[in-house]
Amino acid sequence: MNELNQSTGTVPSEAAGTAKSLRKLYFARVAFSVIWITLVVTVGKTNNMLEEILFVLYPIWDIIATFVDINANPAASNKIPQYVNVAIGTLTTIAVIIALQSGIPTALVVFGVWASLTGLIQFIIGLRRRRMFEGQWPMILSGAQSLIAGSFIILRAHMPNYGIASLAGYSAFGAFYFALAAIRLGKTTKNTNV
Secondary structure, three states, X not given: OOOOOOOOOOEEHHHHHXXXXXXXXXXXXXXXXXXXXXXXXXXXXXXXXXXXHHHHHHHHHHHHHHXXXXXXXXXXXXXXXXXXXXXXXXXXXXXXXXXXXXXXXHHHHHHHHHHHHHHHHHHHHHHHHOOOOOOOHHHHHHHHHHHHHHHHHHHHOOOOOOOHHHHHHHHHHHHHHHHHHHHHHHHHHHOEEO
């Protein structure tokens, strides 16, 4: 993929197409997070079965979103980090299902490890994409924040009253960063070099 033309501020049409697709994906991720958070803080607190479903649903949604991300990029682009993310998300989904048999604290530890790993991948992808088009600094910050948040989730997993509702803040920050990135990508889609 050609890089952003720093002198004119334009991007090739291929990069603009990727930016448009990513912008839609980022807004979809925001919508998912808002719905997920709403369910977690309302019914998830009182319904154990729904709480467990929401735990499993989060990494599954990330896998789906990563496949959309992969398809948004040109065929020639390096997609290894995204495929690694899919593999980690798949293993995490299985691990969460198994961990839930031991209880919410164990599932939180798995979730924390996953948050840290996917944060690192998001950080790397954001750094790589920043040369191609604007709107990636929120993804870089989000990746770094997820990496750190994952460690805190692990450390606090066995604290009393620390359950899935505690992850609402983690998801809210992710939604905020995705919204910022989507807004910033709007600039890239307007600066198309055709």
